[in-house]
Amino acid sequence: MACLERASPALKRILLKLYRENKSIEIDHHLYEFGSVEYHIQSSTSDAHYTYLSVSTPLLSQGVILPNGISHYTKQMVKGICPDVVEIMEPAKEGYQITLRLDLSKIPNGKDSIKVIADISAVQAVILSSQLKEMLMNVSSQDTFQGMYKTIKLVYHPREPFFIVRQPQKILAVFPIRFKDKTDVIIATAFFQELMDVGSSEKWAKAPPCCWSPIPPPELRGEPFEDLSTNGGFVSFDISSRHVKGKRLDKTVWSLLNFYAYVKYHVKSTRSFIQRRMRNRLQRLVEVLHKRSTQEEEKEEEEEGNHKVQGTVSVCILSQTHNK
Numbered sequence: 001m002a003c004l005e006r007a008s009p010a011l012k013r014i015l016l017k018l019y020r021e022n023k024s025i026e027i028d029h030h031l032y033e034f035g036s037v038e039y040h041i042q043s044s045t046s047d048a049h050y051t052y053l054s055v056s057t058p059l060l061s062q063g064v065i066l067p068n069g070i071s072h073y074t075k076q077m078v079k080g081i082c083p084d085v086v087e088i089m090e091p092a093k094e095g096y097q098i099t100l101r102l103d104l105s106k107i108p109n110g111k112d113s114i115k116v117i118a119d120i121s122a123v124q125a126v127i128l129s130s131q132l133k134e135m136l137m138n139v140s141s142q143d144t145f146q147g148m149y150k151t152i153k154l155v156y157h158p159r160e161p162f163f164i165v166r167q168p169q170k171i172l173a174v175f176p177i178r179f180k181d182k183t184d185v186i187i188a189t190a191f192f193q194e195l196m197d198v199g200s201s202e203k204w205a206k207a208p209p210c211c212w213s214p215i216p217p218p219e220l221r222g223e224p225f226e227d228l229s230t231n232g233g234f235v236s237f238d239i240s241s242r243h244v245k246g247k248r249l250d251k252t253v254w255s256l257l258n259f260y261a262y263v264k265y266h267v268k269s270t271r272s273f274i275q276r277r278m279r280n281r282l283q284r285l286v287e288v289l290h291k292r293s294t295q296e297e298e299k300e301e302e303e304e305g306n307h308k309v310q311g312t313v314s315v316c317i318l319s320q321t322h323n324k
Contacts, residue, residue, distance in 0.1 A: 006122040006125040006254070007118045007119075007121035007122040007125070008031070008033060008037075008039065008121045008122070008124065009121075010031050010033070010039075011031060011039050011041070011053075011121045012117060012118055012121035014027075014029060014031075014041055015041075015051075015102075015104070015117045015120060015121060016114075016117055018043055018051055018104055019104045019107060019113060019117060023048075024043060024044065024045045024047070024048035024049075025043060025045070026043065026044060026045060027041060027042065027043040028040075028041075028042050028043075029041045029042075035057070035058065035156075035157070036056075036057070036058050037055075037056070037057045037058075037124055038055070038056040038057075038096075039053065039054070039055055039056075040052075040053070040054040040056075040093070040096065041053055042054075049103060049105065050101050050102065050103055051101075051102045051104055052089070052093075052099060052100070052101055052102070053099070053100045053102060053120075053123070054092065054093045054095075054096035054098070054099040054100075055096055055097060055098050055099075055100075055123055055124055055127070056095060056096045056097060057097060057124050057127060057128070058156060058157065059097065059127075059131065060128055060131040060132055060135075060154055060155070060156050060257075070097050070098055070127065071131070071134060073130060073134045074126075074127055074130040074131055074134065075088055075098070077126055077127075077129075077130040078098065078100070078123060078126055078127065078130070081119045081120055081122075081123065081126060082107075082116050082119060082120065084103070084106045085102055085103055085104065085106050085107055085116065085120070086100055086101075086102060086120065087100065087101040087102075087103070088100060088101075089101050097127070098123075098127070100120075100123070102120065125254065128156070128257055129250060129253045129254055129257065132154070132164075132253045132256065132257060133249065133250075133253055135152060135154070135164070150165075151163050151164075151165050151219060151220060151222075151223065152164045152165070152166075153223070153227065156257065157260070159178070160178075160260045161176070161227055162174060162175045162176070162256070162259075162260075163175075163219075163220060163223070165219045169240065169241075170238050170239060170240050170241075171238075171239040171240075171244070172217075172219055172236060172237070172238060172239070173236065173237045173239060173256055174216075174217060174219065174220060174234055174235070174236045175234065175235045175236075175259055175260065176216075176227065176228065176230045176232075176234055177192075177230055177231075177232030177233055177234065177235060177263070178230050178231060178232055179231060179232055179267075182231075183271065184232075184267050184271070185231050185232050187266075187267045187270050187271060188232050188263060188266075188267050189212075189232065189233070191263070191266055191267070191270070192210075192212035192233070192235055193212060195210050195212070195235075196210050196211060196212055206242075208237040208238055208239050208240070208243055208252075209237070209238045210235065210236070210237055211235070211236045211237075211238075212233055212234070212235050212236075213233055213234050213236070214233040214234075215233070215234070216228045216234050217234060217236055220234075235259075235263075237256075239252060
C-alpha cells in the first residue's frame with residue numbers, strides 16, 4: 001500500500017540518483033503526492049556540496065495554527081533523522097513548512113546509505129508522527145474536567161477528523177467513519193465486525209482492543225453535531241501503556257494516522273475483488289449459454305440434414321417404382 005509507506009518512493013529515487021552521481025547536477029523538481037503533499041528538490045553546480053529539500057504537508061492540528069507551522073519538538077525529530085546529513089534552514093522557503101539542507105557526501109557508504117536516504121525520504125511521516133506524539137505527551141492532569149479527560153479533536157484531512165481521549169489507564173482513539181457510497185458502508189461494516197472478532201481472539205490478545213458502534217461513544221458527548229454525523233458508525237481503539245512504550249509508540253502513532261487510509265484501501269480492494277468475481281462468473285455463464293446454444297444449433301442442423309437425406313431416399317424409391 002503506497003499510501004501507508006513512510007518513505008516517499010519518488011523522493012527516494014531522486015535522492016538516490018543525486019547520491020550515486022558523486023557530483024553536483026542541476027535539478028529543480030517538484031513532487032506531488034497523495035494527501036496534498038509537495039516536495040521541492042533543488043541542486044545546483046554553483047553550490048556543489050548541498051541539496052535543498054522543501055516540504056509542504058497538511059499539518060495535524062487541534063484547530064490552533066502555530067506561528068511557524070512546525071513546533072520545536074517536531075524540528076528536533078526531523079533533525080534527528082541523520083544529524084550529520086540533515087540541517088534545518090531558517091526560515092523555510094515560502095510556501096513550505098520546512099526546508100532541509102542535505103549534505104549527501106556525508107552519507108556512509110554501503111548498505112547504510114540506502115537506509116539513510118530512506119529515512120530522509122520519510123521526513124513527511126516524521127513530521128506527522130512527531131506532532132501526534134507531542135500532543136499525547138502534552139495531555140496532563142490539567143486537561144481533566146470533573147474526573148473526565150478532555151477530548152482532543154485532531155484533523156489531518158478536513159473531512160476526516162479523529163479524536164484522542166487520554167484516560168488514567170489508557171488512551172482512547174475514536175474514528176468517525178463516513179462513505180459516499182452505500183455499498184462501501186456495507187463492506188466497511190462487515191470489515192469492522194470481523195476486526196472486532198479477530199481482535200478478541202487469543203492470538204491477537206496483545207493488540208489494542210477494537211470496538212465498532214453505530215452510535216458515538218460516551219467520551220464524545222458535547223462534540224459538534226457535524227463531527228458525529230456518520231453513516232459508517234464509530235471505530236474505537238483502547239491503547240494501553242504497553243502499546244506506547246519504546247519502539248511501539250512510533251508504530252502505534254503511525255497506525256492511528258493511517259487508519260482511514262487503511263480502511264479505504266480495504267474497502268476498495270474488497271469491492272474490486274467482488275466485481276472481478278462477478279465478471280468472471282458472468283463470463284462463465286455466458287460461455288455455458290453460448291456452448292449450449294451452439295450444441296442446439298448443431299443438433300438442429302443434424303436433424304435438418306437427416307430430413308434431407310430421408311427425403312432424397314424417398315424420391316429415389318418413387319422414381320424407381322414409376323419406371324417399373
